[in-house]
Amino acid sequence: MTLTRSRARGRVTPAVHHASDSEDDGRTLHRRLDLFHDRRRLPAITSLTVWRKSLLYGCSGFTVIGPEGDLVFRVDNYIGRPCEIVLMDANGKSILLIRRRKKLILRDEWRVYGGEADDRNNKRSPPMQKRPICHVKKSVDIIRPKSNILARVFQGSMDKGPAYVIEGSYLKRSCKVLDKSRKIVAEIRKKEAMNGCASFGLEVFDLIVWPRFDSGFAMAIVLLLDQMFV
Known part of the structure; x- marks a missing residue:
């Protein structure tokens, strides 16, 4: 009016x-x-610096630095290739637990659990009784040997297909995590120096996490790829 x-x-x-x-x-x-x-x-894209080295003497593992230069995640392994890997926050609190499950087939399976590691001395709570967040299978494609799919992440029933697919080459630090709609939710890239003329090599690289994708879960995928291909 x-x-x-x-x-x-x-x-x-x-x-x-x-x-x-x-x-x-x-x-x-x-x-x-x-x-x-x-x-x-909306939250912005997060760029994490992953250093394939533990801060503790005598340990192997990972140190993850945030955009502001602060410690975000850490992994400390006292043995070379453990069957269990614990992803911790900066204070040493367990966030995710990764277990490798051996199978009598070509592909081993990894399971990701949330929270603290299980107490093996507690008979009321056996280690494998807790429901995993997801199952991850390394891709062994005999029919298409040149396929660039590295692994598939399943949440819930495997009959519904993978929730995420990981493509690229971890050895070259060039990977993409794609959801069911083929949208990128996380990416692994080589870390370049500020002048663009030098590289940090393969021990230090970038983990790019898109909005609405959990950075801790993205780091768990890095740990899985490292177990599969290194």
Whole structure:
């Protein structure tokens, strides 16, 4: 509703107009601004620096540094290739537990559990009784030997297909984690020096995590690939 002045009587009277093109354009603009503000509220892409080395003397493992230079994750292994790997936060609290399950087939299977490691001395809670977050299988494609699929991540029933597929080459530190819609949710890249003329090699690399994908789970995928291909 707008106010218009009548020339005949010199007074202001209300005039009702139907939706015009200009008003439609205004509503469209407001919708676009709302979408813009929604996008600004989304978390940004996270870039983590992964160092394939433990901070503890005599241990193998990983040290993960955040964008601000702070310690985010750590892995400390006292034996070379353990059957269990614990991903910890900066304070040493267990976040994820990875177990390798040996099979009498070409492909071994890895299971990822959440929280603290199980207490093997507690008879009421056997280690394998806890339901895993996901199952991960290394890809051994005999039919298509040149396939670039490294592994498949299953959540729930395996009959529904993988929730995520990992493609590329971990040995070259060039991998992508794709969801069911083929969208990238995480990526492993070689870390380049600031001047772009040098590389840190294979022991230090970048882990890029897209919004809405858990960075701890992305790091668990790195640990799985390291178990599979190194």
